[in-house]
Amino acid sequence: MRIIGIDTSTMVGSVALVNDGRLEGEYTLNVRRTHSERMMPALVRVMEDAGISASQIDGVAVAIGPGSFTGIRIGVAGAKGLAYTLSKPVIGISTLDALAFGMSLAATLICPVLDAKRGQVYTAIYQGAGRPDSPPRRLTEYLAVDIEEVLGKLVELGGEVVLLGDGVEPNLPKIQDLLGERARIVPHTVGTMRAGWVAQLGMARLADGVLDDPLSLLPLYVRPPEVDRIKADRLKRGAIP
Amino acid sequence: MKGMSVLFDEDALVLGIETSCDETSAAVVRGGKTIMSNVIASQVDLHAKYGGVVPEVASRKHVEAIIPAVDTALHQAGVSLAELAGIAVTYGPGLVGGLLVGVSAAKAIAFGGQVPLVGVNHIEGHIYANFLEHPELKAPLICLTVSGGHTDLLYIPAFGAYELLGRTRDDAAGEAFDKVARVMGLGYPGGPQIDRLARDGNPRAVELPRALSQEETFDFSFSGLKTAVLNYIHRERQSRKDGPLPEELLADLAASFQAAVVEVLSARTIEAAKEKRVRTVVMSGGVAANSLLRQEMSGAGAREGIAVYYPSLVLCTDNAAMIACAGYYRFRRGDRASWSLNAEPDLRL
Incomplete structure (x- = not known):
């Protein structure tokens, strides 16, 4: 195939x-x-x-x-x-599913974030299985929201979060502010779609x-x-x- | 590629694709003149509630409708993809979002089917609508293209060669019809509504300006006329304490407005033909469906010994048969698009 x-x-x-x-x-x-x-x-x-x-x-x-x-x-x-x-x-x-799938080996929360203009991001939150044969499981709807809203959900869920996508960099200060050490930012060369x-x-x-x-x-x-x-x-x- | 050796002879089948405004259309045309199918999926109802085309809404509908339109066009024509000699797609001018859907689909179909591709100018397509029904037409010609997006007066010395003599400096003629119809509460699209209402009105009842009549130009301007109509309506409404306007007044206004547009369009077109010593005028675009414009242009032409042609109603609207026809002649001239063909919303002839 x-x-x-x-x-x-x-x-x-x-x-x-x-x-x-x-x-x-x-x-x-x-x-x-x-x-x-x-x-x-x-x-x-x-x-x-x-x-x-x-x-x-x-x-x-x-x-x-x-x-x-x-x-x-x-x-x-x-x-x-x-x-x-x-x-x-x-x-x-x-x-968003494809971006999360690229991070399949993570056993943590995975959060692809794309710039949606007008101060918002396209995003969804996934639970990674940490196994290459099992794609991350989506926990939320596909969202168009303010970054604060998705960060709030991530704070609630707790634990480490792998973040990737072109919406990460412009929102880095807020991400670091709200998630601190829990945010695992994927380098651009690794996380590019x-x-x-x-x-x-x-x-x-x-x-x-x-x-x-x-x-x-x-x-x-x-x-x-x-x-x-x-x-x-x-x-x-x-x-x- | 197989297509490069295909001869575009009298039996050559061309698939046309048109998505530049609010119609998703696909058509199959044989030999540049026989329409085998001409599928037009209109979005007019979708945009009516906004009083005009909303680009993002149009683009969303195009991406939904494009492959079904192509599929239906091939089925109705009884033609398989393998039998096509070429694919012709509108790449401008128009709304960029819609154009991109047509261009992307056309490139993918051409690549998958190993069929040569050519890009067609939408205005050129409208001109070729005349050749679909009058294959005997010969250059030189004067062409008036009038639609919701365009008002262009062209001199065509030979096939494929265009000299722009004049164009609108503000609103397109069809746009003026739409805007006037909207303030008159007639609904969208405005052209057919005004045309119908004007039949019961007196075209000399309301005095309206003829723009640029003092200038030596082949350009057009309709915004002053539109403003005069709006001012007239405001005055009449005020004098009735915002009460409804009587039907006769609206009919007179529709007739007077239509007469003002048509007078300028036909006078300048016939004048252009005389100046260029051309004996043939063709019309194209949605406003070429206007009954008074057809009548006045034919009458004015007859008085000057100039033959006037216009397409049937269905070929005046945006349609892919005219694109397939224009594309056929482009193919014959050896024109081919590359895989990087892009939409060009401001494309000129």
């Missing part, structure tokens, strides 16, 4: 090929250029370099968010297009037969669109042009 993994949820863009639990190739870029320009060239590059043709693919796993709305749509639209065209299954994986993690989780879902449909897979936004503000703006502009 060979699976493509795709992640475009944050500024990190990553594509990978995983074959029966073995990473065959992975390309991860953490730059400002748009995912629209980066994703397909990266995928084509990895497949060519690994000598794999499209017909040798058994499924496409994609990180569906939460994350940048635009980013996850690029990933999901691309993954659906690919899976549809190849008549192969698509598997949507939560970006990798599509191999997405593909590995996709592989497990494929084995369990829990698949998504290329016609209907949707991003996991967590947050609704800000239409109320837009509507209010527009009505105001309509009245006073």
